[in-house]
Amino acid sequence: MSNGTLADFYLALQGPAGTRRIEIACDVARGLSYLHDDCTRHIIHCDIKPQNILLDGFLTAKISDFGLAKLLMANQTRTTTGVRGTRGYLAPEWFRNMPISSKVDVYSFGILLVELICCRKNYKPESKIEAQIVLVDWAYDCYHDGSVLTLVESDEEASSDIKRVGRFVMTALWCIQEDPSLRPTMKKITRMLEGVVEVPVPQFQALLSVRSWYHQAQDGQREGPISKSEISLYVLEVAYGKGTIDPSGGSVIDAVDPNLEEPESPVHSAEGSNWSVKGDDEEDEDP
Missing domain, CATH: 1.10.510.10 (Transferase(Phosphotransferase) domain 1)
Structure with a gap:
């Protein structure tokens, strides 16, 4: 083009x-x-x-x-x-x-x-x-x-x-x-x-639940401070599929390294990687 x-x-x-x-x-x-x-x-x-x-x-x-x-x-x-x-x-x-x-x-x-x-x-x-x-x-x-x-x-x-x-x-x-x-x-x-139908007020429960956890921590209900960066890492976990934040322990597990560059090409399988792209010969299921 x-x-x-x-x-x-x-x-x-x-x-x-x-x-x-x-x-x-x-x-x-x-x-x-x-x-x-x-x-x-x-x-x-x-x-x-x-x-x-x-x-x-x-x-x-x-x-x-x-x-x-x-x-x-x-x-x-x-x-x-x-x-x-x-x-x-x-x-x-x-x-x-x-x-x-x-x-x-x-x-x-x-x-x-x-x-x-x-x-x-x-x-x-x-x-x-x-x-x-x-x-x-x-x-x-x-x-x-x-x-x-x-x-x-x-x-x-x-x-x-x-x-x-x-x-x-x-x-x-x-x-x-x-x-x-x-x-x-x-x-x-x-x-x-196109403005043909009205857009209702969106829900954002996942992000709100983490922010609630964040404020609880700041109020002393969870041991140790939590930075805004940790909140952003939760969003990255959802968006990038790497790492999780454990609300019970407040730890960031295998979180995305913010210094890593986002790859421009699709994610392909590699030795030692949790990412994979399968071919068209795989079996599909229709639940």
Whole structure:
């Protein structure tokens, strides 16, 4: 494609204007809706990320790279398969030994949508403000505090239509719900983005429960202080699928090293690694 990938714009000094980013988000949403519901054989892409969104001469977005996609059988909505996709865009259920559905694409799209709104990557360890290292965490803070304008304050065009930015942020927060059953379908997400249906107030129970734990610790109900970085590591555990925070002991187990660079390519199996991408000859189950 003449304009490369969406990832190229994240690295550019100036990305697409706010209105164009909104149209790109809608293009991707409509494309995923088609794959999930309108194809004769429904498809789960499994690797939605900026590098797999191509932009043509008119900056119209096209979903590409179906190398990790899963083709569902007739009347099949879920499948059992090995972990496939790219760190930072993987839904939590990939790591919970449970069947996956098109909702894994919804989660990945939610991360992509927040990145599009702010024109930056989800994980930015070099951020001078700690609260902004994990973009989805910062986006929720801004939404919760009623300061969504902060996310796009450097974008004059987006700032002039803050109501639509708020709708997009709310939609993204629905997409990244930890429970896949709470995530809307891509068809409904498309209607949310287009303003056809009202976006309800999103739930964010997983993040709120950890923050409650954080405040309990600060109040002396749990031994030892817990830093904001540990809260961010929980978000990374959900987003990147590495490490867990144990609320009972307050320890961070095998947490993501914030100094590690996010890989640009899909995660492949390697000796001594917990990550794997399986081939198309694996056996699927239809629960």
